[in-house]
Amino acid sequence: MKKLINNPRRVVREMLEGLADLNPAQVLLEAEDVILLAELPPAASRPVVVLSGGGAGHEPAHAGYVGPGMLAAAVAGDVFTSPSVDAVLAGIRAVAGPAGALLVVKNYTGDRLNFGLAAELAAAEGIPTEVVVVADDVALRDTVEPARRRGIAGTVLVHKVAGAAAAAGRPLAEVARLAREAAAALGTMGVALGACTVPAAGKPGFELAPEEIELGLGIHGEQGVARGAMQEANALAALLLRTIAADLDLKPGARVVVLVNGLGGTPPMELAIIARAALGWLRGQGLVVERAWAGNYLTALEMPGCSLSLMVVDDARLALLDAPAEAPAWTGGGRIAPERRVIPAPAPQHAAAAPASGPLAETLRQAILAAAGAMEQNEAELTRLDSQAGDGDLGISMARGAAAIRALPPGSFAHPEEALRQLGDCLRRAIGGSSGPFYATALLRAARRLGQAPRAADWAEAFSQAVQAIGDLGGARPGDRTMLDALHPAAEAFQAALKRGEPAATAWGAAVRAAEAGAEATTTMRPRLGRASYLGDRALGAPDAGAAAAVIWLRALSPFVK
Incomplete structure (x- = not known):
């Protein structure tokens, strides 16, 4: 597998340096792989700050969500590897003030351990710190208890809810509560059409036959919970959404937002087709789709495939999702029409009557x-x-x-x-x-x-x-x-x-x-x-x-x- 890199051991640092070069609102911590919000109020007057992170390879997550209204810092580990405790702690120290910090953590053992210990150390230093764990992978609903599920692409929506609450000046306990409630109202499931290649490994993580797919995979290049036959986009979207809707116990009239997330190797054309299928299925079930986004939000390097996330919303949570944010990877908006609008094509302005047939x-x-x-x-x-x-x-x-x-x-x-x-x-x-x-x-x-x-x-x-x-x-x-x-x-x-x-x-x-x-x-x-x-x-x-x-x-x- 050919990749546009220099040294496999330096891909994360060089990527972060490139991101810092491209985004004037972001800065890079000198001694750690941490992207920070460039301009923060003086420490004494800072509101609650939200941090997240994890292994690299999920770009634009997590650094792409560092900006006003979302994350104050993103901590990166090696590709698909949790960042160290010291890196997380350095990020907390760099951005947190007396109001404290909230860490949004995807439910992987390394992330929970390292972010959790960093939170304890920060608290010991006098920085109020809370941790919210996201476990939105409904593909594991028949395999493990809910608290042990993986955290995957729906985490981005939790970033947005928590970031908006923090930007509004709410206290740490309330920001944490709103983030936990958002995580509990969230479900995600993915499908892969092929594997990805970790730069240091140099070969794909698994192999699929031409007509095979992986269902219910995580975001670290691993296999899914089941291998199946390739299906049309409509059928795949319906399969994913049926599982998510059953897990969330959605009934007709429920209000939801949907995130169509590319895994890194899926073109926008295909994501739009999946979005069309998803909106059609959800509306066909009598669900009210309040917002929808489609694009690459949390990927697995160059893996072909996608995931779908649903979050149940009310007016208060929807207001947090709609609140302004200026992070590079957050496309914002998400507003959609209640139904697809199609207008008739205009008729020719000078349509002449058909002439009588001639000899030829x-x-x-x-x-x-x-x-x-x-x-x-x-x-x-x-x-x-x-x-x-x-x-x-x-x-x-x-x-x-x-x-x-x-x-x-x-x-x-x-x-x-x-x-x-x-x-x-x-x-x-x-x-x-x-x-x-x-x-x-x-x-x-x-x-x-x-x-x-x-x-x-x-x-x-x-x-x-x-x-x-x-x-x-x-x-x-x-x-x-x-x-x-x-x-x-x-x-x-x-x-x-x-x-x-x-x-x-x-x-x-x-x-x-x-x-x-x-x-x-x-x-x-x-x-x-x-x-x-x-x-x-x-x-x-x-x-x-x-x-x-x-x-x-x-x-x-x-x-x-x-």
Whole structure:
């Protein structure tokens, strides 16, 4: 496993130094791995301060929550290892005043021992100190008693509640009570799609088959309570939430907040899909979702997967969650609409009535459907070509466009101008990436050149105008290794052959041969535009996929050119 580190033994210190460099509201303790709030009131007038911490590897926790309204200090140990008693005590001494300190501790043996002993030592020095233990992992509900469960991602919400209470000037006993009550109203469960790699170990903590997942895992790269088969996001979210809701004994009408937490290797796209599933499930159970957050809040290095946390709230606890906080990793907000809002798309402003069918309507329909069929038949080949120098999506994009063409109503082919305009609108919506806009622009410009009864010369000019439109839009020229290397010579050959007096079918044959030669020439062209240009000479050896696609549909049109 490759990692962007220097020395595995110094990853924690260097990470903290980087965080201190990036966040002017934070400072780093000189002799210990502790991040502190940079500006605190004089010691004698300080309110209660909240501290937390644990092993590194959970970033942005814990240092990411050091800021006004949340933590005053975060103490870091080695990766997945509890910080020392001396480090915790140094953090308490650095930030606490006579009002005292609250330590929010995740329920792991090392953390409880070291934070607990540090609290005793601080109290012996005259610093009032209390400890709140978070044990929110409901996956262990059938394995251990509640007090022995692990503390995982829901701890972040306890940080927020405790930090807001402390910032409001409440006394230590009340801050501790509010934090304990919040922890008791909290449940979390996670799922992993793979393992993570501790820098010092250099290899993943466990192995999963391609279709396996770990359910109910902690946050230290360990295995879960059960191994199961991969499921869709909706099913996984429902599985996690059913367990949490049963543990919290939630009934319809209960008010909750939900935290969708990435474990470090899950992209925002997937977290948003999980959030959608979670909100849908919770509302379907009659629960009132007051706030929701999604992102990386407490991770396990680069582990792929997520956890879901639910906290039961009332007006008072919700006010603490809503209170201002300026910690770097706390995204705040969390407000959501009572239900998803979807508005209808605006209709075209100048929708014209469909014209009566002209003499070319059936020929146009058959020709366009033939081109669509050719694209579908060659989906795999276009995917293969595009994968060599692009992102591999051209085959599926063109097949999607073909399916959209088949869905066009018969009136779409009434006249050449109408057919090209409808075809452009259809492909604009159906084809992703760059191909959709290119084809749509080309077809719309060509449509403006055609009347209801165009001659061969009109078709040739429309073809040339379409090719010019692609160049104008994307900035490409022949020789840049794009679809233009097939289309430009084809348009020129078609127009030249007609000017020589050749029949339209013969001229079209010349156009197809010119396109074939142009596409083949791209095999030795160094790309100058698009994703392929990033590969340089590595793109050589295969024809450009866009040019190959153009040849396919040009050939398919040949039987209909008369």
